[in-house]
Amino acid sequence: MKSKFIFLSVLLISLFMLGCGQKKASDEVTIWVQASLDTPEGKMFADRVEEYNKQNPDKKNVVIKSFTRAGAGSGYIDRLNAAITAGDMPDIFTLDGPDVASYATNKVIAPVDEYLSPEFLEGFTDAMKEQGIVNGKTYALGYSDSGVIVMYHEDIINLLNPELKALIPTDTDTDWTWEDFYKVAKGLKELKSNPKTKDLDIVKNMEVPVSFLLTDVPKGAYEIAIYYLAPMIWSNDSNVVSENGLEVEGYLNNPKTIESLSLLGKFFEENLANASEPDKAFYTKKSPMALAGFWYVSEFEHNYPDVEYRSVRYPKFDKEYQGNFTPSGSWTFVMRNGLEKEKAEEVAKVLEWMTNSDASKQYYEKNGSIPTRTDAVSVINTETDSESYNEAWKALKYQVKNSNKARPVSPGYPYLSETFAKDIILKIAQTKTSDKNEIKQYADDAIEKINREFEKYRR
Secondary structure, eight states, rough: OOGGHHHHHHHHHHHHHHHHHOOOOOSSEEEEEESSSHHHHHHHHHHHHHHHHHHHHTTOEEEEEOOOTTTTHHHHHHHHHHHHHHHHSSEEEEEGGGHHHHHHHHHHHOTTTTTSSSHHHHHHHHHHHHHHHTTEEOEEEESSBOOOEEEEEHHHHTTTTTHHTTTTTTSTTTTOOOHHHHHHHHHHHTTTTTTTTTSSSHHHHSSSSSEEEEEGTTTOOOOHHHHHHHHHHHTOOSSSSSSTEEEEEEETTOOOHHHHHEEEEEEEEHTSSSOOOOOTTTTSSSSSSEEEHHHHHHHHHHTTTTTEEEEOOOSSEEEEEEEOOOOOOOEEEEEETTTHHHHHHHHHHHHHHSSHHHHHHHHHHHHHBBBOOOOGGGOOOOSSSSSSHHHHHHHHHHHHHHHHHHOOOOTTHHHHHIIIIIIIIIHHHHHOOHHHHHHHHHHHHHHHHHHHHHHHHHH
């Protein structure tokens, strides 16, 4: 995926910039975003800029340029890197959270701590603060967060025996485990062979008990694997990379990591999930359960309004685990490096305007973006006419406030993400294995590849 192989291009760009410098700053503040004006996201940015200019006639005029985002943002990133190479980059631009460390390490973007108050920076949720900090400095301000929960169709769940059904929490206030999830999925598969249920239409319609959306990974959406599944490793008190983002030995092949991945492997080994699955499997009830991104809520609301569903929290691996672990993270605003102090101070004020509490609330209202500031989370409406909508947002709201964790901060994150997806998760799914020795071999092979790539960052 082009957008994810940014290290060499960014390194060369950084060296080029040292030689030629940025073009002389204009009397404007320029912003680039990865959302075209014909999308709700693009329009909300444009509206926010328009309001800033109205309220600050004595300040530099802010000009926003919107781009169509291709794939995981590759078209936009190509344009951005070309502008950096030409020494004509915008003052503010958007980056996906996991890419921030690469740009910060190569001095393409600047920390903002000296320009923004500690109180403002502390106002972000823990996951958003974690996502934007590189080597102790804040480089990125998240404008939206994300989340993953488990959704299920109650009509088919009601066919399970009471003991299995009882493993699913009855509300969004209760934790549950991956072992519970596995047992429920196994029970769903058994409905296909149970004489009492096998001829029911909802059972015959079921093609795979759980949707993990791994079908998107071979298409280049490598990020879905680490985003959806690293949290089961975190909640087993392990990780995929060291805190400094440069070491994978002892993390990717840690016994607890392998234990977590072995349980994941059981879903595929026992045909409870599949490396490929029908399009919109959960939406069409071909999968009665799903690891579901927050965007599912919006899609149901707009495209499947008659489908009812239930929601519970993302499961823990170890029920006693107390740390943050649930999936989160999204795109951010950053400030280019090399601005003169006076210009940087004004640019920082624009950054604050684009990510303050009012903005966070507006982004939720206009685009369903999960708020990134703690005092804005309450704007999420869980009292609508749709019980499905309300329950899903209650679960997401809880996770945003209490358990969301940022994806790893690493200058080599793009390569780590792709390798984790292709060389570990896809192999587990395609070979349908839960064997710990086999999975450890996948992890060891991946570590060897990642280490070769990460040598660039350790020098």
